[in-house]
Amino acid sequence: MSGKLAEILNIHKWEKGTLIFILQKVQRELGYISEEAISEIAKRARISISEVFGVASFYSQFHFTPRGKHTVKVCLGTSCHVQGGPRILEAVERELGIKAGETTKDYKFNLETVACFGCCALSPVIVVDKTVYSRMTTKRVKEILRLYQ
Amino acid sequence: MEKITLTIDGEETVAKKGATVLEAAKEAGVYIPTLCNQSSLSPFGACRLCIVQIEKMRGFPSSCTTPATNGMVVHTNTTRIQELRRGLLEMILSEHPYFCAICERRERCEAFSPGIQKTSMVVGCHTCPKKGICELQKVVEYIGLNNMSLTYHPRELPILRDSPFIDRDYNLCILCGRCVRVCHESIGVSAIAFTYRGSKALVGTAFGHSLQDSGCQFCGACVDACPSGSLIERAAKWKGEYDQLIPTTCPYCGIGCQLNLEIKNNKIDASAPSEDGVNQGLACVKGRFAIKEPIYHPSRLKSPLIKRNEKVETATWEETTNLIADKLTNYKSDQFALICSDTCTNEDYYIAQKFARVVMKSNNIDHKSSRLSHSPSLFSLIQSFGSPGMTNSISEIGNAACILLIGSNTSSDNPIIRANIIKAVNKGAKLIIINPRRINLCHFSSSWLQPLPGSDVALLMGMMQVIVDENLADLSFIEERCENFGEFKEALRNFTPDFIEKVSGIDWKQVVEIARTYARQKPGVIIYGTGITQHFHGTNNVLALCNLAMLTGNLGNPSSGIYPLEGENNAHGACDMGAVAEFYPDYQPVNTEAGKAKYEKIWECTLNSEPGMTFSDIFNTEANPQIKALYLIGNPIFNHPLPDKLRNWLQELELLIVQDCFPSEISQLAHVVLPTSSFAEKDGTFTSAERKVQRVRKAIRTIGDSKPDWQIICQIAEKMGAKGFHFDNPSQIMEEITTAIPNYSGISYERLENGGLQWPCPNSNHQGTSILYPDNFANGKGKFTALKYQPSTELPDNNYPLILITEYSLYHLYTEVLTSKVRDLEMLGPKKIVEINPNDVTKLGINDGDLVKVSSRRGELNVRAKVTEVVAPGIVSMNLHIAESLINPIIDPISKTPEFKVCAVKIEKTSLENKCINL
Ligand code: SF4
Numbered sequence A: 001m002s003g004k005l006a007e008i009l010n011i012h013k014w015e016k017g018t019l020i021f022i023l024q025k026v027q028r029e030l031g032y033i034s035e036e037a038i039s040e041i042a043k044r045a046r047i048s049i050s051e052v053f054g055v056a057s058f059y060s061q062f063h064f065t066p067r068g069k070h071t072v073k074v075c076l077g078t079s080c081h082v083q084g085g086p087r088i089l090e091a092v093e094r095e096l097g098i099k100a101g102e103t104t105k106d107y108k109f110n111l112e113t114v115a116c117f118g119c120c121a122l123s124p125v126i127v128v129d130k131t132v133y134s135r136m137t138t139k140r141v142k143e144i145l146r147l148y149q
Numbered sequence B: 001m002e003k004i005t006l007t008i009d010g011e012e013t014v015a016k017k018g019a020t021v022l023e024a025a026k027e028a029g030v031y032i033p034t035l036c037n038q039s040s041l042s043p044f045g046a047c048r049l050c051i052v053q054i055e056k057m058r059g060f061p062s063s064c065t066t067p068a069t070n071g072m073v074v075h076t077n078t079t080r081i082q083e084l085r086r087g088l089l090e091m092i093l094s095e096h097p098y099f100c101a102i103c104e105r106r107e108r109c110e111a112f113s114p115g116i117q118k119t120s121m122v123v124g125c126h127t128c129p130k131k132g133i134c135e136l137q138k139v140v141e142y143i144g145l146n147n148m149s150l151t152y153h154p155r156e157l158p159i160l161r162d163s164p165f166i167d168r169d170y171n172l173c174i175l176c177g178r179c180v181r182v183c184h185e186s187i188g189v190s191a192i193a194f195t196y197r198g199s200k201a202l203v204g205t206a207f208g209h210s211l212q213d214s215g216c217q218f219c220g221a222c223v224d225a226c227p228s229g230s231l232i233e234r235a236a237k238w239k240g241e242y243d244q245l246i247p248t249t250c251p252y253c254g255i256g257c258q259l260n261l262e263i264k265n266n267k268i269d270a271s272a273p274s275e276d277g278v279n280q281g282l283a284c285v286k287g288r289f290a291i292k293e294p295i296y297h298p299s300r301l302k303s304p305l306i307k308r309n310e311k312v313e314t315a316t317w318e319e320t321t322n323l324i325a326d327k328l329t330n331y332k333s334d335q336f337a338l339i340c341s342d343t344c345t346n347e348d349y350y351i352a353q354k355f356a357r358v359v360m361k362s363n364n365i366d367h368k369s370s371r372l373s374h375s376p377s378l379f380s381l382i383q384s385f386g387s388p389g390m391t392n393s394i395s396e397i398g399n400a401a402c403i404l405l406i407g408s409n410t411s412s413d414n415p416i417i418r419a420n421i422i423k424a425v426n427k428g429a430k431l432i433i434i435n436p437r438r439i440n441l442c443h444f445s446s447s448w449l450q451p452l453p454g455s456d457v458a459l460l461m462g463m464m465q466v467i468v469d470e471n472l473a474d475l476s477f478i479e480e481r482c483e484n485f486g487e488f489k490e491a492l493r494n495f496t497p498d499f500i501e502k503v504s505g506i507d508w509k510q511v512v513e514i515a516r517t518y519a520r521q522k523p524g525v526i527i528y529g530t531g532i533t534q535h536f537h538g539t540n541n542v543l544a545l546c547n548l549a550m551l552t553g554n555l556g557n558p559s560s561g562i563y564p565l566e567g568e569n570n571a572h573g574a575c576d577m578g579a580v581a582e583f584y585p586d587y588q589p590v591n592t593e594a595g596k597a598k599y600e601k602i603w604e605c606t607l608n609s610e611p612g613m614t615f616s617d618i619f620n621t622e623a624n625p626q627i628k629a630l631y632l633i634g635n636p637i638f639n640h641p642l643p644d645k646l647r648n649w650l651q652e653l654e655l656l657i658v659q660d661c662f663p664s665e666i667s668q669l670a671h672v673v674l675p676t677s678s679f680a681e682k683d684g685t686f687t688s689a690e691r692k693v694q695r696v697r698k699a700i701r702t703i704g705d706s707k708p709d710w711q712i713i714c715q716i717a718e719k720m721g722a723k724g725f726h727f728d729n730p731s732q733i734m735e736e737i738t739t740a741i742p743n744y745s746g747i748s749y750e751r752l753e754n755g756g757l758q759w760p761c762p763n764s765n766h767q768g769t770s771i772l773y774p775d776n777f778a779n780g781k782g783k784f785t786a787l788k789y790q791p792s793t794e795l796p797d798n799n800y801p802l803i804l805i806t807e808y809s810l811y812h813l814y815t816e817v818l819t820s821k822v823r824d825l826e827m828l829g830p831k832k833i834v835e836i837n838p839n840d841v842t843k844l845g846i847n848d849g850d851l852v853k854v855s856s857r858r859g860e861l862n863v864r865a866k867v868t869e870v871v872a873p874g875i876v877s878m879n880l881h882i883a884e885s886l887i888n889p890i891i892d893p894i895s896k897t898p899e900f901k902v903c904a905v906k907i908e909k910t911s912l913e914n915k916c917i918n919l
């Protein structure tokens, strides 16, 4: 078992009703829910791996493949869409070499799309991790992503 | 049972208190459509098709989740209900190809159906593997849906064919959850679960793995539960309705599951577990999926063979039996031996032993399955209680408050017992597991002890000491019903806590804890398997368990008793019938005057009173037994390939007769080979582990020129001029059995038509005995035995520092005669691996998956290392079939059962190039 996983599972002793909490911890620490994590959790929770997976997959917040270090979210809400969101998305896809919903091979970036961040006045918008970049142009894509390389 | 009265659709009806409205309606013969409900499972309430209206209740409650109450007035079929149901059904069907259900030409479809079953997408009708035996269609018909306002949205999922036996097409899934619930509730495996949610929600496995990688045991319960065509037995797709259903008994293990063979065009299409038997609608992979393939296997022997001048020629029965009858006259008495194995019926065993004893004047008659696993139980149970056999019935396990499971990986060797254990645990029973290996039932245990292999007597005597010291013993039971308690109590003194900790490696506190649990939580059952019996002190292990049960008074009442788990099918019947060297039928010792006189009278002959040689004696090639003519029924040899010494010995025999369904390494050495019929081609009875005599029924025409075992032997006996071998059918043999065995006196084929009977069944009005010894033991008093601890014969030392334990696989049985004929079972079968604890590998420089050499004093093997915590440090585990050349052949002096469970080995990393070895 990987050291990190062992650590999480050792700190958070298994009790009834703590399954989601432990899954969240694992995702926070490892970035995703690995097969190993599922099978170790199943062992402790004394349930089957399919059951753990069933619970985890119920929530879209859990991911089962390794995630990139940074998450790029491109807004495709109405306002951003009108202001050229799709073109921004294309530019990001080209730059990272992946499609929305995927992760780069070097696990640096995930790319996701969102329907409105609630800052339509600044559209089009992309958000990298927790930083909002407003009034985006295709030109700025490269330079912003470089900050995270 | 308390009753209530309610009105359903205007008719007054009586129901059991606690029944749901749905159950009450069913009882009253009123149909309510259901999809997610299954009577063996807890109500789910998902599909809502079962809605009803209940006066004085608002809305439309689902009848499967609503308890019926006294005076309730229920309507099941109002226009409003039907309208709602139609709406619900439409929604369900918008995700399921529905054309087959609503097409008006459905009835006539087959006539026009082209051979389009190979299309990858099911669009309905004959492309659906269920082909007309679909619950969905039934519901549609009842509700009268004949057009759909919603369009069908196919999920466009690939059909999953990555698992043995079962195909999964989740395009047809209606998310009723029956499969998920049966796997969780009844089987306790949970290989499948609901995954994702909303429109993505589906039944599946973790990460979409295959079933075998998700812990599936291939019991088929989910396939039987599925109302649609999404889960289907690959070998029985599109089979449609059967012509005929033949109830019979499973030929694989001793549980005696009742199966229904589905016959179409005179062939077996499938085998479905029956609701009526001990299995209650469940089965294991062998009974569910592995019945058909061996029966129709192309290698089946089809006619008698005679070897002349090293050439094998087919021959007629007349010729062959003449030859055998002629030759056998020269080998009477001690030069002759007859060994049975596998799927003989009681009638076959009875005739076989009668032939050996009466015609051949030899007690060298034995059968393999008990000798290799279950013999210690015979001797010890007789010694303690006066009679062998499981003291109670399997279904009682589900109501026990405490279960002590020792030396059995129940998931592998007895899946139906496992299901009953799960039932008890679900009701709150304490499960104590004692096993050197972490078995998957440990998930459900309240305590798991991992002792050093072979230390059972010490551990159990320790428990008993706690029970005596803490006054938890049932002294009035002991006083009234047992003897020899004083001496036994004296012997307990030798087992000090220090000694027990040293020998077993178990913390004394844990011993105290489980002793208290077992003694206090009543009723309690003890379930044990080959981990107890396959030791050179196997009889002592069983005696210790008998002591424990008597000490706590856990005998003679419902859910309190001892459950020896036998391996192979009808091992019990074989012993009852006297196909054992030491006993005539009815467990009458051969070397007593009374037994001899009794059977001389019944069989009108003189008998040999020399005790016979056992299977273990005969095949002990070191001892070079003086057998010249050997008659083998089935294939008793468990080693593959045949060891040289054994092969030489077999080759030197003057006459080797092999009677079997399949050719084998041994049949190639035989002078005469006789083709025998499989269990599906003959009538007879099997006796299950719970002493239940059940029918085996002829379901198909015999394959080739084969004959049932009893018929072949009778033919030979008659040719040898013997009297008492003329039978037209097996029920006549049963008539003779009832005179020879008092416990069977009340049994007849006629009575067995209504289901099995548990012996003792002393007369034709007796209902059989589900619980032994309610008032008295068979010999009056139960006998305590003072025990001494004996270490295993081979303990680890500097040269061989590790202990090897062996285990069975769910997918193989003993000599694999049948299981090896099923392709998918082979695939799931034991792997060439050795399980080893992470602590042990560091010093050896071994990584998971490395090729290693395992050696014992007798041999060596190259296998892959699997580094895992299921075994404790210092212990390694392998499958018995893989490890056979390593194990210690020493046998228990009383029961002659070998010490398969413990031997000393060493493990080294091999330098062999991994690629060269095909593992
Ligand atoms: S075959 Fe049995 S163990 Fe496997 S998924 Fe189905 S119910 Fe579960």
Ligand code: SF4
Residues within 6 Å of the ligand: B172, B173, B174, B175, B176, B177, B178, B179, B180, B203, B222, B225, B226, B227, B228, B230, B231
């Ligand atoms: S696979 Fe069959 S049993 Fe399971 S949820 Fe789907 S329809 Fe129901």
Ligand code: SF4
Residues within 6 Å of the ligand: B250, B251, B252, B253, B254, B255, B256, B257, B279, B283, B284, B285, B286, B287, B288, B414, B415, B416
């Ligand atoms: S092998 Fe045993 S458990 Fe499996 S179906 Fe047959 S009798 Fe039942």
Ligand code: FES
Residues within 6 Å of the ligand: A075, A076, A077, A078, A079, A080, A081, A115, A116, A117, A118, A119, A120, A123, A124, A125
């Ligand atoms: S549409 Fe992009 S932030 Fe609202």
Ligand code: FES
Residues within 6 Å of the ligand: B033, B034, B035, B036, B037, B044, B045, B046, B047, B048, B049, B050, B051, B062, B063, B064, B065
């Ligand atoms: S059968 Fe009652 S809700 Fe499905």
